[in-house]
Amino acid sequence: MSETIEMTVNGRRERVAAEPRTPLLTVLRNDLGLHGPKFGCGLGQCGACTVHMDGTAIRSCATPVSSARGTRITTIEGLASGGTLHAVQQAFIDEQAAQCGYCINGWIMTAAALLQANPSASEEDIRKGLSGLKCRCGTHMSILRAVRRAQSRLSAAHKA
């Protein structure tokens, strides 16, 4: 049975009617028109569907929409503030860190949450923290450079 579920998505209050066990990803994409998060596996194994739920990176393909009730969801479309890209997004441009780009949502959203939670993450922390994400094109080298670049930019901004 379809239920009405309320949540805040990218700062807007949204009401959707869906089967409670429908993946949050499906609702974000098909009911709210947010196509930044991607369907990669539907099993929580690749991370292409990553969004932030109350500030934590989650796999929206393996999260039933019912568990998003009353939460604050941020998708990649809502990551930039105003006209300014998030430091991680800008660093991905600076390092040209994409090939096909289908997975890139997951890397950006996971890296943004990782650096938020652990601003002084070591190289090992970053590598381990991102190890659950897949990139089939093999963009890993430039992605790691981008995350390090974003980290130094964020820490410089923090000190300033």
Add this chain to the structure above:
Amino acid sequence: MEDFVVTHRGVTRRDFLKAGGAMVVTFALPGCATTSPAGAAPLPVAGTAWPAKLDAASLDTWLAIAADGSVTASVGKIEAGMGIGTAFAQIVAEELDVPVDRVTIVMGDTATTPDQRGTGSSNGIMTGGAALRRAGAEGRAALLLLASKKLEVPVERLRVQDGRVFVADDPSKRVSYGELVGGKRFDVKVTEKPKTKDPREYRVVGQPVQRFDIPSKVRGEYRYAADLVVPGMLHGRVIRPPEAGARLVRVNESQRLPGLVKIVRRDDFLGVVCEREEQAVDAARRLEVEWTKPAPMYWPSYDALFEHLRTAAPKVTQADKENRGDVDAAFASAVRRVEARYEYPFQSHASMGPACAVVDVRDGGAIVWSGGQKPYPLRHALADLLKLPAEKVRVVWMPGAGSYGMNDADDCAADCALLAQAAGRPVRLQYMRHDATGWDPKGPPVAFTLRAALDAGGAVSGWDCEARGFSGDVRPSGTDVAGDTLAGQLTGLQAKSKEAPQFPEEGYGFPAKRKVSHLLPWLHSLGTPLRTAHLRDPDGMSTCFASESFVDEVAYASGADPVEFRLRHLIEAGEIAVVQAAAEKAGWQRHTAPRAPEGRIVRGQGLAYAPRHGSLVAVVADVEADRATGRFRVTRFTVAHDCGFVINPLNLRGTIEANLMQAMSRAKHEAVRFDATRVLSVDWITYPIVDTTEVPDTVEIVMLNNTPKAKPHGAGEPTTRPVAAAIANALHDALGVRVRRVPFTPEAVLAAIRA
């Protein structure tokens, strides 16, 4: 929903180009109804007749200049994720002398872009780039003629800067491209050899221009085929036979499933169409289906598969045209013989996103939005499948997840076409992960035997390479007929399979050389998840793994350092140069036997090289291995790369790095798992790939022969080729043992250590 056009920046509203008056819209595309809001072109509809083929000899097919001077160039290629659209824009900007950001590249729409068969074989720059270069040069010449008339000065006195033509000695006399031709047709033929710009004058080509598609990708705004929403669209999913060769017996057509619109059955093809996507997923999972229990057609293990490859009677045997000398005599008189066997498994494209297509079949026609590499032949295959005339079928390429050859994209388009035809409404079909990894066409397995004869002086007198495998073209690399698609095969049609021999490409000057490829019958290939097809650098990785591993083995057997051995036997200066450059940059340490140092954690270095269709690559891998666990990490890759003149060095670096990571993944991790009846690799747990903990600390890249004089060659695949061999050679140096079967899992490495 408004009509859109896929450009090198991403999906753009077609009106955006129209606003500039560009030619692509002055074609007045048929099928655009006139009832739309003012200025907004509606999405094209099925039932329209589209051009059978655009005239490739007409400049207007390739190039359009808007009233505001912006340039739109069309090309019969697609963006596979390596940034070729940006390189195309650079090429057009260069020839026309316009700023690169004023150029828009349109790709992959069978109704509006020239048929160049699409993308494959790393030929985008060589064929697409060359065509755009000619079109740009032709356009510039036509514009200069117009300007000459308008300004009343001879062409010789004219110069161009940023899309403005001016008189060399009187720059106040000037006219812009937009003023000259804006919004109008050129009506000029493209000649075979127009006068193109002297590469020494290049200012845009050869520069590290940032990719135009990345900003929208990082914002989550780049639109893939999977993101297309068409009004009234339904959602489909497919249900595959549970075992290879199983036939569909019965479907419970009366089963009540939420949102179900249609169960679509045609022979062994089965799919569902529902109102909502989650309903289609659910219906495909729950639908009650009975299949036959077929006799097992696979092998219980890889050991059994390779035994089969080594012993079964071949269907076709081919000898390489470069074979020379009397190999048998060389072996008969040899003082020493070296022999080794190598094996390469089935591998999956395992694209990041399962394929997705949206298809509308109505009013005697079809429109197909799909992410495959070759939309132009696909149009004809789908016309064949749907029994429609080709003029009534339009395939619009939209970006897919990286495809790396013939992945699941074209099969998805065909499946979706059957669903949409049955539903009579537009249908979106995205495969599930188990359809994508489990059922994509696979890179073929090969078993190799290599033998070398050494004479009394330790020199190689004979070289013998025997490959026994399944052709990598059983599922063709372009979809030309309905039988090439999985949907076609499940409905009893035949693919136009090809027998593609498996020879290592190398340039060693051994006096007697014999390369033979045995291709085995693959009777059960069609309609099963182990049908074989092109996977990035088809047969290149497997053949190079065997050949370049063996070169190291022979080098050591003859008491030579592996780099010295290669330099001694290679003939072409370019090939010698890449080996030398990679070894030098990597700080190669000369050794005539594997060093295999003491201790648990050991390090080694290995090199492999490969030519590929005119490009040359040498790779050195530095590895650090753990003797106790069999685990290892590549700590550094060093690459020497010669693809001639480089259009965009920034982009090329990204492409080379990505090739390294993907090829390392294939070498370390990837083998499609199967049992006697099924493929067992269906997700990222059962088909693991590389992750960030394995990424090397550094990658060093040396670009050779990067001069305007050198013709550009493809770079999308060459680096992939030598990676497995370079890693195997480095492991041998570190551990003193050789892994002769891909993938180099900890278990495989440990088994080699303990053997």
